[in-house]
Amino acid sequence: MKRFDEDIAFKMNCGILVSDNTPSEASYSRLLTKLSESTILEEAQEKVVLQAIAEGFIIDDTVAIDATHFEARDQAPPKEEKPKPEPKKRGRKSNEEREQWLIEQAERETNRPLFEKKIDAQLDVSFTELRTEVPQEPKWGVKKNSEGKNVRALF
Structure with missing residues (x-):
């Protein structure tokens, strides 16, 4: 009221x-x-x-009605207290961490599919092998447009 x-x-x-x-x-x-x-x-x-x-607004003989429930706007939901994450260590990585990171990067690079590797790695591969390795299904992702807004994009 x-x-x-x-x-x-x-x-x-x-x-x-x-x-x-x-x-x-x-x-x-x-x-x-x-x-x-x-x-x-x-x-x-x-x-x-x-x-x-x-009048032609509905073409199909099946009509679905959305009865989505919306919460009331009168009171904001209580905020959950999130624990503060520990700050990341700043500065250069130690030699041991850097060596471990380089090994992980090399493993990732060798395990990537042919078309996700750098072009240098694709130069020595034959045309027939390249043709068989072409991805068949598109991958969707999110990237920012010129205005800085997120948009769906085909990769």
Whole structure:
């Protein structure tokens, strides 16, 4: 009932003029009870669907209605406290860590498919082998466009 007083657009959508008084909670509750007991809303929906089919907006004979539940906007959900991650070690890696990292990088490079390797590695391969190794399925990913927004892209 509070929304009737605060939201003029909602009041107008419900058929109540701005100059009219807001209905009491009891009369609003009685209206909702009568609407739920009658079939008038289903009949109105059926008329709208039939009109949309007649005007060509709906081509198929199957119609799905989305009844997604939205949470109320009145109160924000409580925030979860996240533990602070430990800060990363800054500076140059030690020689042992660097050697381990180089070994891991070399392993990754050798295990990559032919078309994910650098072009230098593809130069010595025959044309027939290159042709058989061409990826058949596209890979989708996300990259940023010139405006800095994320867009789906084919890789």
